[in-house]
Amino acid sequence: MLPFQEQIISDLLEDSNGGVVVLSSGLPIHTLVASVLLLHHPSQGSLLILSASDSQKSSISRPNPSSSHNPIIPTDIPGDLPSHHRTALYSSGAVFFVTPRILIADLLTARVPPSSVCGLLILNAHRLTDTSTEAFIARILRSLSRTAYVRAFTDRPHAMIAGFAKAERIMKCLYVRRLHLWPRFHVLVSGDLEQAPPEVVDVRVPMTLAMRGIQQAVLETMDACLKELRKTNKVDVEDLTVENGLFKSFDEVVRRQLDPIWHTLGKKTKQLVSDLRTLRKLLDYLVRYDAVTYLKYLDTLRVSEGVRSVWIFAESSYKIFELAKKRVYQAVQAAGVRVIANRKSNKRRRVNGDNLKEDTGSDVNNGTIDANAGVVLEEVLEEAPKCKVLRVKNHKNITSPKEGSVSADNRGDNSDIILVVCKDERSCLQLEECIMKSPHQVMRQEWEKYLLGKAELLGLRKSNKKRAHEPKGFGILDGAVAIGSSDSSDPRGISKQENAALLAAASEISCLGSDAKSIPPIQFYALEKDERVLDIWRPSVIIVYHPDVTFVREIEVYKAENPSMKLKVYFLFYENSAELQKFEASIRRENTAFESLIRQKSLMMIPVDQDGRCIGPTTLSEPNSVVPQNSLTRKAGGRKAIEKEMQVIVDMREFMSSLPNVLHQKGMKIVPVVLEVGDYVLSPFICVERKSIVDLFQSFASGRLYHQVETMIRYYRIPVLLIEFSQDKSFSFQSSSDLGDDISATSIISKLSLLVLHFPRLRLVWSRSMHATAEIFASLKANQDEPDEHKAVRVGVPSEDGIVEDDVRAENYNTSAIELLRRLPGVTDSNYRPLMDGCQSLAELALLPVEKLAELMGGQKPAKMLREFLDAKCPTMP
Known part of the structure; x- marks a missing residue:
């Protein structure tokens, strides 16, 4: 463990109440968690780890070879484990991974002994909100145990400043008062990471002329879309910059601002938001994928978006399609015949109508043609500049390639493994083929797939025949797309003559054989997997094909933990590219986020009690909570005592939402059970089926809602369908201009009308947010008896002897x-x-x-x- 990591643990242990730790991206959270586990003793109680991803679980559970201590390996608590077994595990004093939905149900049903849990470790703290299940758990645990601590970790500082005082609100909902900030520019962090840095080679690769033209056209189109979006006067224009548009979070920020008024926006404004996401992908894919794949993606956009898009009709957008096509092939107007070059056999094919004739000669590759009018298809197949540089670096560093692959078991400190890091798995597979074959062969294969895909669409090949050696699972980049019969003057489309030349080339494809080569000791890693591979492979050379700030920090930590290891790192950047601009902007954005958190930390106010513990938000269910004024009534000059606590029976599946947490905040007692009918039981007669907007549409499409309403009407006198909107979105299905007078089978309003007509006793309740739902539930429960947990569980479940009790006799009807x-x-x-x-x-x-x-x-x-x-x-x- 590095000294700055030891200092983080020391600072965290000073406060017995816990705290929130914010690290720079890439600094190892799993190492800190593993160190906390080493300090845990079973006599203290069980330690529960929440909200850990699969990659984080594997990293925490993996033993550290440099540590001399015996690691504590956490185990999972599965949801299908019987309740009495889970109670025994909670009392064992061990360390467990547990999902928030299971833990909150066990806390509410008293399956967790109050003194058996010593603390919580919450990962990915930037995802927490006031209504999240983790905050619900922290509140319940605080009411049960005064000694339990909560320690939260995150490595996403920019996400901690999204919204008003988000860091302060997270600390309050977790009942902690310490915020620990550890940016990369911290004195201890920079000192440890720069003490024995790796040898870094910054390789600036110039982009081709066509790539520079496409990038400039995309940026100009993006700027034009941003100018149009600024005209709406409904978005914060300060964030509407091209630099911010390079990040994925930009789409979320713009959509978050527009969601409350989304139903009032015009179609053009909505399409602009979608176009900005598409243009960001075009910039990203330009440096990630080869020329043929990029052209294939543009073909899909031409078909899928068509006339709906705004960007596709921008002044500079035609350059994107024109230059992308020129990177792959050129259709040249010539005299008489169409000549298709076969570069392997150095032969040409003349296409006159439907007749193919073979001819030989060296003039084919140069595009020499006869004297009559026609179209010549000239292959360009522009290779990625980075791929050429990677191949040169490969030959310089590998002098004696080893056969086969190197496993993690036979690695050593002087490993000669070369690790190539890409953003996605598709790039890894393609680069591996470039190493084994040649970049030109790989481009030829992609070109053949592209041509054969177009031939399939027009029936020249059987569409059900699988194409060999084509990786699947890459979404829209798979398969072929339709060819539009656009006019030849439109550079975004493909002319009929050019289309015929492409099909003729497809008919002349001959499979190129590839000679098997010995695989050098190279390992490829896709950043999208989010795994810790440096400690596994222990490479001596790292080639960062797609630079990423998070992985850069991982390299720094890896070298600092192994100061005696010789490590050489190559960073491949496209010079003067959006890729380089995005990398530098991500560093500035992280530093800005930490500066903002430092200012917030100096100004935030966290209320504490006499013992110095954070008070946090209070509820009616807590003994020391303040009773709100509207819960008291006056009677004869005095005040009436508070009535008994309201009780709501909640289905276990509903704990995936935040509504049970909000109900508990309102002072209601939550009883989690498995319900066969409904989601919430408010009284012996009132049953509620809750639907979010997305779930409502899906339930209508599958027919599930009809069955759910039918069973509610069978067993309860007052069945209620609750339609709940999100608080940050518009309280409307659609704009008023979209509502027609006619009944439509696809209209959600028509479907709801038919549902109400078919079930007259069904009550529809519309809720603006979860907090409004809690108020509605309180009003519905007024003057109603409290529901019986045991009766609610038996509703809809036939007994073994077939006899149904009076309270659930509707099943006999x-x-x-x-x-x-x-x-x-x-x-x-x-x-x-x-x-x-x-x-x-x-x-x-x-x-x-x-x-x-x-x-x-x-x-x-x-x-x-x-x-x-x-x-x-x-x-x-x-």
Whole structure:
């Protein structure tokens, strides 16, 4: 462990209440957590780790070879484990990974002994909010144990400043008062990392002329879209810069600002937000993928977006399509014939109508043609400049390649493994082929796939035939796209003559054989996997093909932990590129985030009690909480005592949302159970099915909502469908201009109308946010009895002997007969239940006299209507 890491642990242990640690991106959180685990003793109680990703779990559980201590390996607590087994694990004093949904349910049901948990370790603290399940757990744990601590970690400083006083709000909801900031420019951190730095070679690779033209065109188009977005006057223009547009979070920031008024925006403004995301991908893919794959992606955009996009009609956008096409091929107007070059056999194919003739000659590769009019397809297949540099560096560093791959078991301190780091797995696979073959061969293979994909669409090849050696799983970049018959004057499209030349080239493809070569000791790593590979492979040379700030810090820590190891690092940058600009901007953004956190730390106010512990937000369920004024009533000049605590029975699956946390904050008692009917039971008669907007659309599409409402109506007198909107989004399905007068099968309003018509007793409740839902629940529970947990669990579950108790007797009812009864004349929502209680079947109902019907139906008029209908004779059919 490095000295600055030891100092972090020391500072964290000073406060028995815990704290929040914010590190620079790439500094090893798993090392700090593993060090905290080494200090844990079973006699203190169990230590629970929350919100850890799969990669973080594997890193924490992996033994550190440089440590002399026996590691403490945490184990997972699965959700399907019986409750009494989980209680035994909580009391064992060990360390466990546990999901927040399981832990909060066990805390609410008293399956966790109060003194058995010594503390919580929460990872990815930047994702926490006031209503998150982790904050719910911290509040419950604080009410059960005064000695338990909470320690949170994050390496995303820019996410800690998103929103107003986010760091302070996170600390309050976790009941901690210490904020530990450890940026890269900290004196201790910089001193440790710069004591034995690796040998760094900064390789600036010039972009090709076409790549520079595409980049400039994309930036100009992005700037034009930003200018149009500024005209709306509904977005903070300070953040609308091209530099911020290079980051993925930019899309989220813009959308977060527009979400509350999204339904009032025009189609053009909404499309501009989507176009900015597309343009950012175009810049990213330009330096990540080869020329053919990039052209294929543009083809998909031409088909998928079409006339809807705003950017595609910008003044400079035509250059993107034109230059991307010139990087792969050129269709040259020539005289008479179309010549397709076969570079392997040095032959040419002349295409005259449907006839193919073979000819030989050296003039084919130079595009020499005959005297009649036609189109010549000239292959360009521009290779990636970085790939050429990578191949040169490969030959310089590898003098005696070893056969086969090197495993992690036979590595040593003087390992000669070369690690090539890319952003995604597709780039890793393609670079590996470039090492084994040649960049030109790889480009030829991609070119052949591109041509054959177009031939498949027009029926020249069977579309169900699988293309060999093509990696799958890369989303929109897979497969072929449709070819539009656009005019030849439009550079964004493909002319008919050019299309014919492409198909002719596809018909002449001959598979190129590849000679097997010995694989050098090179390992490829994709940054999207988010794994700690440096300690596993222990490379001596690292080639950073796609620079990333997080991985740069990992390299620094790896070298600082191994000062005697010789390590050489190559950084490959495209000179004067958006890639370099994004890398430098990410460093500035992180430093700015830490400066903002330092200012917040000096000004924040965290309330504490007499013992120096953070008070945090209080609720009615806590003994020392302050009762809000609206919960008290005056009576004869005095105040009435607070009534008993409200109770809400909640389905276990609902703990994936934040509503149970908000209900608990409002002072309601939460009882987690497994419900077969509904999501929330508010009283013996009120059952609520909660739907978010996304879930509502999905439930209608699958038909699940119809079944859920049907079962609620069968068992409860007041079934409620709660439609809950997000607080930061518009309280509307769509704009008023989009609402039509006609009924449509695809309209969500029409579907809701049909649902209400089919189930008249169903009540719809619209909620603006989770806090509004809590207020609605409190009003619905007014003057209602509290629900019975045991009865609610049995609803919808038949007993073993088939007998259903009175409180859940609806299961014995004939639902078809009930529907028929409710449609009879004189039968209403207020009298159909007495009719059901007064007779056993429809046959018995038909024999009841008018006097008995009037007694059951509450009046002579509805009784006569029903009696006349039952006694009416059917007309004789001719």
